[in-house]
Amino acid sequence: MLRNDRWWLQPLATVLGLLAFVAYGTWTAFRGNHYFVGYPRDYLSPFYSPCLVNSCGKAADFGHLGGIGTVSPALVILIFPMGFRLTCYYYRKAYYRSFWASPPACAVADAGSTSPSGLRSHYSGETRFPLVLQNAHRYFWYFAVLFACILTWDAVEAFRFPGGIGMGLGTLFFVINAALIWIYTLGCHACRHICGGSAKRFSRSRVRYRFWRDVFTPLNHHHQLFAWMSLIFIAWTDLYVYLVSTGAVHDPRFF
Amino acid sequence: MPEEREIVMKLWRGDAGGGAFETYKLPAQEGEVVLDVVHRIQATKAPDLAVRWNCKAGKCGSCSAEINGRPRLMCMTRMSSLPIGEITVSPMRGFPIMRDLVTDVSYNFEVAKQIPSFTPAPKPPGGYRMSQVDIDRGQEFHKCIECFLCQNVCHVIRDHEDNKRVYAGPRFFVRLAELEMHPLDTLDRRAYISEAMGIGLCNITKCCTEVCPEDIHITDNAIIPLKERVVDARYDPVAWLGRKLLGRPAPLSAVQAARYTGAASSAARSPSARAVPASPETASSTGLPAD
Numbered sequence: 001m002l003r004n005d006r007w008w009l010q011p012l013a014t015v016l017g018l019l020a021f022v023a024y025g026t027w028t029a030f031r032g033n034h035y036f037v038g039y040p041r042d043y044l045s046p047f048y049s050p051c052l053v054n055s056c057g058k059a060a061d062f063g064h065l066g067g068i069g070t071v072s073p074a075l076v077i078l079i080f081p082m083g084f085r086l087t088c089y090y091y092r093k094a095y096y097r098s099f100w101a102s103p104p105a106c107a108v109a110d111a112g113s114t115s116p117s118g119l120r121s122h123y124s125g126e127t128r129f130p131l132v133l134q135n136a137h138r139y140f141w142y143f144a145v146l147f148a149c150i151l152t153w154d155a156v157e158a159f160r161f162p163g164g165i166g167m168g169l170g171t172l173f174f175v176i177n178a179a180l181i182w183i184y185t186l187g188c189h190a191c192r193h194i195c196g197g198s199a200k201r202f203s204r205s206r207v208r209y210r211f212w213r214d215v216f217t218p219l220n221h222h223h224q225l226f227a228w229m230s231l232i233f234i235a236w237t238d239l240y241v242y243l244v245s246t247g248a249v250h251d252p253r254f255f
Numbered sequence: 256m257p258e259e260r261e262i263v264m265k266l267w268r269g270d271a272g273g274g275a276f277e278t279y280k281l282p283a284q285e286g287e288v289v290l291d292v293v294h295r296i297q298a299t300k301a302p303d304l305a306v307r308w309n310c311k312a313g314k315c316g317s318c319s320a321e322i323n324g325r326p327r328l329m330c331m332t333r334m335s336s337l338p339i340g341e342i343t344v345s346p347m348r349g350f351p352i353m354r355d356l357v358t359d360v361s362y363n364f365e366v367a368k369q370i371p372s373f374t375p376a377p378k379p380p381g382g383y384r385m386s387q388v389d390i391d392r393g394q395e396f397h398k399c400i401e402c403f404l405c406q407n408v409c410h411v412i413r414d415h416e417d418n419k420r421v422y423a424g425p426r427f428f429v430r431l432a433e434l435e436m437h438p439l440d441t442l443d444r445r446a447y448i449s450e451a452m453g454i455g456l457c458n459i460t461k462c463c464t465e466v467c468p469e470d471i472h473i474t475d476n477a478i479i480p481l482k483e484r485v486v487d488a489r490y491d492p493v494a495w496l497g498r499k500l501l502g503r504p505a506p507l508s509a510v511q512a513a514r515y516t517g518a519a520s521s522a523a524r525s526p527s528a529r530a531v532p533a534s535p536e537t538a539s540s541t542g543l544p545a546d
Contacts, residue, residue, distance in 0.1 A: 001324065001544060001545065002324030002343055002345060002544060003323065003324030003546075004324065004338075004343075005323070005325075005338075089459055089479055092459055093458075093460050093461055102410065103410040103414065103462070106325070106408050106462035106465050106466060107325055107326055107348070107408055107462070109414055109545060110410050110415075122415070123411065123418060125411060125455055126455050126456070126457075126458055127453075127455035127456060132455070132490075135485075135486045135489075137486075138483075138491070190483060193479075193483035197483070198483070198484070198487065200436070201386070201438045202386070203386035203388050221475075
């Protein structure tokens with residue numbers, strides 16, 4: 001090992017950050033309660049939105065599709081955002097480096113590059129099942145846009161107070177959460193390609209070029225930052241809803 | 256009078272048959288880069304030391320090496336930017352060692368021959384026109400100085416030498432992106448990029464971007480756009496349906512695209528087996544410590 005700097009710090013921080021989110025997400029997804037604050041607030045946890053099953057009761061803004069027994073509604077919903085993040089180009093880098101050590105850091109050998117017999121092991125990258133499915137990222141992005149719209153609606157609903165429009169601290173969290181989700185979704189590499197980058201000649205697609213240059217590319221440049229910010233804020237918004245719902249925290253109203 | 260500081264530099268000395276690090280000590284001088292110190296060692300202590308360099312200004316891409324295990328240009332690494340203590344300079348691990356710090360980078364030139372060339376539509380002289388917005392996107396790729404640090408650090412070939420037969424590497428994805436985004440180019444290389452250039456092997460861990468001395472965003476602006484273009488051509492059923500409904504041509508096959516390469520040998524034109532040998536004498540087999 002010729003690298004004598006602390007190259008292991010970044011993969012370690014990534015492992016700890018992602019494991020913390022997975023642990024929190026698992027707890028909240030299987031919890032199945034305290035995901036909605038009804039009267040006098042209208043807060044629905046982003047982990048459970050859109051809530052479409054009978055057990056969601058008043059939280060089902062978009063109607064009821066039926067029952068799923070005792071299964072937590074979050075487990076049905078989370079497949080799509082989870083798929084979007086799992087196939088995201090930034091998160092791929094993060095978990096290939098930190099969990100698979102392929103490679104753990106630049107100029108540091110792959111964990112699996114040499115077999116116990118001393119022979120170099122075969123590496124197939126993203127060419128075979130299941131990793132070839134990473135190419136489905138753009139389909140998850142389509143769903144991600146839908147979910148960003150739904151979370152925006154949740155943020156609008158969070159302004160609904162008895163007697164009209166109001167704003168509480170939770171409303172602010174919902175607005176920030178929706179904004180971060182939009183920024184992360186519009187900074188996606190697949191979005192950048194589909195909405196502009198695929199054009200051979202920008203001069204023949206001026207509108208796409210302007211969006212590509214002024215919106216998608218600047219957001220894409222900070223994709224890693226917004227991937228983490230949006231991830232953390234989803235968990236924070238859910239935790240806030242849980243705390244308000246259980247009565248542990250009082251949600252202050254601004255107006 | 257201030258105390259004179261001493262540099263302790265370990266240089267790799269050896270050839271394809273093997274070698275070892277040798278330690279050199281010499282007084283520090285103000286404002287030096289690593290290449291300056293290597294030259295001073297060559298001038299005063301090891302006149303037979305082999306080191307490749309040319310411009311000493313970060314523009315020729317000749318003095319690529321690994322400094323404290325990190326791929327960098329020796330001429331662009333200031334001594335003052337390195338941590339105090341022993342400094343290690345070794346040749347690029349990804350390529351066969353010729354002697355001391357000099358490696359054989361001819362693998363890259365073999366891959367370059369496999370790139371399907373720029374193919375504009377036939378027009379009379381003076382008939383080609385390009386808009387500035389179309390040219391701007393490719394300017395970043397023109398900055399490449401072919402130092403091959405990205406090729407050296409890419410773990411797909413650095414840690415798995417057998418992939419040299421089927422994988423072009425980051426530098427050539429930059430070249431392919433430049434061609435694919437060229438406003439006058441008409442050739443569809445997407446199937447070729449997937450089958451013959453092996454872009455699916457890249458797992459976008461961005462080491463190429465991290466080491467690029469020209470700050471080219473290799474992964475974000477070249478490799479991922481190419482991956483998305485390959486998805487358009489090979490993995491997207493909606494794009495396939497769109498082509499069928501709109502009567503657009505199917506993507507050019509890899510075999511057809513291979514006809515536009517500059518390679519002379521017939522083997523080189525086969526997308527499944529490029530004529531690039533996996534070299535057995537890369538740095539990892541000549542006694543350099545493991546990564």
